[in-house]
Amino acid sequence: GAVVSQHPSRVICKSGTSVKIECRSLDFQATTMFWYRQFPKQSLMLMATSNEGSKATYEQGVEKDKFLINHASLTLSTLTVTSAHPEDSSFYICSAREGSGGTQYFGPGTRLLVL
Amino acid sequence: SQELEQSPQSLIVQEGKNLTINCTSSKTLYGLYWYKQKYGEGLIFLMMLQKGGEEKSHEKITAKLDEKKQQSSLHITASQPSHAGIYLCGADPSGTYKYIFGTGTRLKVLA
Numbered sequence: 001g002a003v004v005s006q007h008p009s010r011v012i013c014k015s016g017t018s019v020k021i022e023c024r025s026l027d028f029q030a031t032t033m034f035w036y037r038q039f040p041k042q043s044l045m046l047m048a049t050s051n052e053g054s055k056a057t058y059e060q061g062v063e064k065d066k067f068l069i070n071h072a073s074l075t076l077s078t079l080t081v082t083s084a085h086p087e088d089s090s091f092y093i094c095s096a097r098e099g100s101g102g103t104q105y106f107g108p109g110t111r112l113l114v115l
Numbered sequence: 116s117q118e119l120e121q122s123p124q125s126l127i128v129q130e131g132k133n134l135t136i137n138c139t140s141s142k143t144l145y146g147l148y149w150y151k152q153k154y155g156e157g158l159i160f161l162m163m164l165q166k167g168g169e170e171k172s173h174e175k176i177t178a179k180l181d182e183k184k185q186q187s188s189l190h191i192t193a194s195q196p197s198h199a200g201i202y203l204c205g206a207d208p209s210g211t212y213k214y215i216f217g218t219g220t221r222l223k224v225l226a
Contacts, residue, residue: 043216097212106158
């Protein structure tokens with residue numbers, strides 16, 4: 001099946017710093033990528049939809065200035081957590097939609113810990 | 116808004132036993148996805164169901180969408196420790212590829 005990678009897999013940073021997470025579709029072009037957040041023992045919550053070459057659309061309650069998304073190419077989307085705080089600590093997962101189909105393929109996730 | 120509820124929330128079975136996980140939607144489903152997640156990892160796509168009454172199988176895992184398209188079940192036959200993980204059902208309620216997910220079912224298989 002389609003492969004999606006994320007980098008880094010784990011990051012620890014100090015409060016107030018910014019962290020960038022990359023999501024890549026390795027063997028297909030993804031016009032749409034999605035960013036999710038998952039708290040311990042909870043399900044995934046969609047944060048935003050990233051469209052190649054256009055602005056991301058954010059779900060209600062997600063601060064677009066805090067979670068900057070850039071989808072510069074058909075295989076790469078980045079999520080930057082700006083001025084991170086301890087409450088931003090979470091597991092961030094991206095997914096990519098292949099072609100015109102509805103199935104999303106997920107990356108392995110990035111665990112962010114803000115001290 | 117549409118919600119997906121899974122049952123049971125957690126399950127511990129002995130290796131070799133069969134088990135069933137249910138996913139119930141508050142509204143009609145127009146596509147139901149099953150994923151498996153290991154702790155701290157991403158989601159692995161298992162299968163997608165679209166038509167009422169549809170049933171799909173992959174190795175020892177079978178999933179079915181009921182005729183009314185408001186419930187899906189995932190059945191594992193002769194479970195193995197490798198089946199352990201969190202099973203999530205997902206749906207695309209608005210047809211915009213924005214998924215919602217169920218609450219998840221944690222499965223542990225004892226060797």
